[in-house]
Amino acid sequence: MRIRATVAAASGALALSALAVPAAHADGSAASYREGAAKVLQAAHATSGMTAFTAAAPAAGEPYALNATFSNLKIGKAYKVGTTNHVAFSVSYTLTHGADVDITASDFQTGPYIYKGSYSTPSNMLVGDKPATCTATSSTVATCKGNIDVYPAEGELLNSDAGSWSAGALAIAWNGQDPSSSTFDITKVGYADQGGLGTTLIQRNSTLTVNAGPEPVVKGRTLTATGKLSRANWEDNKYHGYTKQPVKLQFRKAGTSTYTTVKTVYSDSYGNVKTTTTANYDGYWRFSVNIQLVCSG
Structure with a gap:
């Protein structure tokens, strides 16, 4: 069954x-x-x-x-x-x-x-x-x-x-x-x-990594965020890149508790995610995904 x-x-x-x-x-x-x-x-x-x-x-x-x-x-x-x-x-x-x-x-x-x-x-x-x-x-x-x-x-x-x-x-x-x-x-x-x-x-289950650099970054300079979106494969018991999925780059200013979406990018054909932005404040960066699929049958 x-x-x-x-x-x-x-x-x-x-x-x-x-x-x-x-x-x-x-x-x-x-x-x-x-x-x-x-x-x-x-x-x-x-x-x-x-x-x-x-x-x-x-x-x-x-x-x-x-x-x-x-x-x-x-x-x-x-x-x-x-x-x-x-x-x-x-x-x-x-x-x-x-x-x-x-x-x-x-x-x-x-x-x-x-x-x-x-x-x-x-x-x-x-x-x-x-x-x-x-x-x-x-x-x-x-x-x-x-x-x-x-x-x-x-x-x-x-x-x-x-x-x-x-x-x-x-x-x-x-x-x-x-x-x-x-x-x-x-x-x-x-x-x-x-x-x-x-x-x-x-x-x-899926996993999403993120790394932002350089560290430290100078105010007003370019920050590059990279990561990988992977999803469990139940047929070979490994994680593989989850491709062409929307991923949000979000920022939380130091001293606050709320993340704000800066931009949305898509994972590539290997599940890799990469984007750049300008660093204007001290704070924290993350990638976030919110995906819903419906399979019939």
């Missing part, structure tokens, strides 16, 4: 990003949840075209519908992902379940996930390393909080995955079934899954 994006950045930091169904990480419980949740998610989405998994009875290769729904999901507006570092972000939501669902069972698990594209046929999905933790507020309602974990160095993202993602939540009653076992029977697993609960942007 795979995904696409929208980007925004400012003052030397740019972003754009995406998602993919991952490998196992950390301890055994993390591996069990991450792999098991991905397996059941894929099976359920392969047979459901609705905004929630509501199969009345288990068919061949499907879990049965668990009596649970999700609401009040809260997720951040945007997250930046670089080339190598693990990124984790928190999601909270409300879980409402039937009296027949025991959320305190040792093999009951719930967690958030994000997906790219449509709910029924997502191009990419990401879950967390571990299930969410829940606190019961009544006999049938609980507030839950869990992470989404992203590992860009392990091939979870393509550059085309950057952009807008949708958020959902799932719950699994394993009922003694082990998804890693050769005798695993998915039809004995209870499962609830609801998409369209929120949206976020996964962004490709």
Whole structure:
């Protein structure tokens, strides 16, 4: 599965990003949840075209519908992902379940996930390393909080995955079934899954350097500012020059707190930025970017 994006950045930091169904990480419980949740998610989405998994009875290769729904999901507006570092972000939501669902069972698990594209046929999905933790507020309602974990160095993202993602939540009653076992029977697993609960942007992280000289510069003389705008490439795990992007040269006079835009220039075909200006006051110089891209699909 795979995904696409929208980007925004400012003052030397740019972003754009995406998602993919991952490998196992950390301890055994993390591996069990991450792999098991991905397996059941894929099976359920392969047979459901609705905004929630509501199969009345288990068919061949499907879990049965668990009596649970999700609401009040809260997720951040945007997250930046670089080339190598693990990124984790928190999601909270409300879980409402039937009296027949025991959320305190040792093999009951719930967690958030994000997906790219449509709910029924997502191009990419990401879950967390571990299930969410829940606190019961009544006999049938609980507030839950869990992470989404992203590992860009392990091939979870393509550059085309950057952009807008949708958020959902799932719950699994394993009922003694082990998804890693050769005798695993998915039809004995209870499962609830609801998409369209929120949206976020996964962004490709960008960096922007600046150097102004000569130092010191004489009042009224020419000052040259140089730098480089680079963006994370999720397909080779390196940063490359971000070309033909508007970059603002800004100045803050000593003793003040506000930067003023002096001029706007564009990064060249290698992401390099260079411009000159006249130095009239003591103060501080910086490059700033504020870019928004929208990729369809």
